[in-house]
Amino acid sequence: MTPRSALLVLLPVSLGLGWLVVSWVDQSAIPRPDIASEVLQITDPTPAVRLNEPLSPLPDIGQLDPEKVALGRQLFHDPRLSADQSISCATCHPLDRGGADNRPISLGVNKARGEINAPSVLTAALNFRQFWDGRAGTLEEQAAGPVTNPREMAATWPQVLERLNRDAALKQKFSRLYPDGITPQNITRAIADFERSLLRPSRFDRWLQGEHNAINSDEQSGYQLFKKHGCIGCHQGANVGGNLFQRFGIMENYFADKPSISRADLGRFNITGKEEDRHVFKVPSLRNVVLTAPYFHDASTEELHEAVAVMGRYQLGVELPVRDIALIAAFLDTLTSERVQ
Numbered sequence: 001m002t003p004r005s006a007l008l009v010l011l012p013v014s015l016g017l018g019w020l021v022v023s024w025v026d027q028s029a030i031p032r033p034d035i036a037s038e039v040l041q042i043t044d045p046t047p048a049v050r051l052n053e054p055l056s057p058l059p060d061i062g063q064l065d066p067e068k069v070a071l072g073r074q075l076f077h078d079p080r081l082s083a084d085q086s087i088s089c090a091t092c093h094p095l096d097r098g099g100a101d102n103r104p105i106s107l108g109v110n111k112a113r114g115e116i117n118a119p120s121v122l123t124a125a126l127n128f129r130q131f132w133d134g135r136a137g138t139l140e141e142q143a144a145g146p147v148t149n150p151r152e153m154a155a156t157w158p159q160v161l162e163r164l165n166r167d168a169a170l171k172q173k174f175s176r177l178y179p180d181g182i183t184p185q186n187i188t189r190a191i192a193d194f195e196r197s198l199l200r201p202s203r204f205d206r207w208l209q210g211e212h213n214a215i216n217s218d219e220q221s222g223y224q225l226f227k228k229h230g231c232i233g234c235h236q237g238a239n240v241g242g243n244l245f246q247r248f249g250i251m252e253n254y255f256a257d258k259p260s261i262s263r264a265d266l267g268r269f270n271i272t273g274k275e276e277d278r279h280v281f282k283v284p285s286l287r288n289v290v291l292t293a294p295y296f297h298d299a300s301t302e303e304l305h306e307a308v309a310v311m312g313r314y315q316l317g318v319e320l321p322v323r324d325i326a327l328i329a330a331f332l333d334t335l336t337s338e339r340v341q
Contacts, residue, residue, distance in 0.1 A: 072194025098291025104299035200337035222331030251317030
């Protein structure tokens with residue numbers, strides 16, 4: 001086994017934005033069937049549920065209190081959580097645009113510029129860590145971060161609590177749902193429960209569950225190529241990513257080709273201070289990736305086909321054929337939620 005063959009297993013096309021720490025696994029451990037034979041199998045009878053696939057359908061949301069979810073939705077859209085009451089969580093994470101604002105870098109209070117491209121919030125509940133650098137372990141931790149971040153909502157908790165407590169109806173809702181009423185912890189708990197409710201199936205989920213015609217032949221071929229080229233090594237499971245860290249630029253040095261390096265480019269290194277974490281990021285979910293351009297943590301790529309090609313070069317060390325790129329992009333479109341509100 002050559003070093004390159006070992007790497008290619010795990011250096012998937014981290015489209016959307018992110019990558020995982022290198023692991024050395026024998027490439028033979030992941031099936032690599034010939035793509036032509038797989039395409040021919042598209043007409044085979046479809047099982048009720050597709051087994052032994054590295055991707056799986058979205059799980060059930062589970063038991064969530066609908067009143068807490070509704071309260072969280074209200075808070076998610078409430079500008080009173082920002083210092084000047086000009087922006088809300090939904091400003092940077094609009095649900096109708098894939099849960100991200102399509103800006104290279106989001107703007108906070110007083111047009112303050114953030115440091116990194118805003119990720120989608122739609123399937124954040126399935127991420128093993130939150131934020132690009134993984135600094136938050138829970139949705140509650142993540143929800144608290146932007147409120148006091150001077151580049152984002154720039155508020156203080158006393159300021160937020162004073163405003164919300166003046167709202168008699170809101171205060172009554174909190175008192176009914178949480179014994180201690182309006183607190184920073186209860187605000188973030190409600191927002192987190194709302195975010196947990198945002199799992200919205202796609203056509204690909206229906207295909208995984210046995211609906212043969214939910215995706216067409218090109219899209220099915222794109223999925224086979226997604227597996228064949230090794231993208232699946234980092235983008236797997238129900239979230240198609242979001243469960244690993246990876247270095248951006250394994251086969252080629254992505255950052256050597258940038259004119260300058262920002263603090264955000266250091267990735268997880270900013271959290272751990274470990275050299276091995278330099279340029280390491282949480283692998284993003286590829287669900288709804290078609291809606292969430294620009295791509296990567298630095299928003300350096302505007303177009304999805306280009307993002308696939310970039311990942312082929314820097315993560316896989318290959319120049320992906322134009323036809324393969326088009327088919328992979330077609331597959332990625334099947335991961336778009338059919339309903340987001």
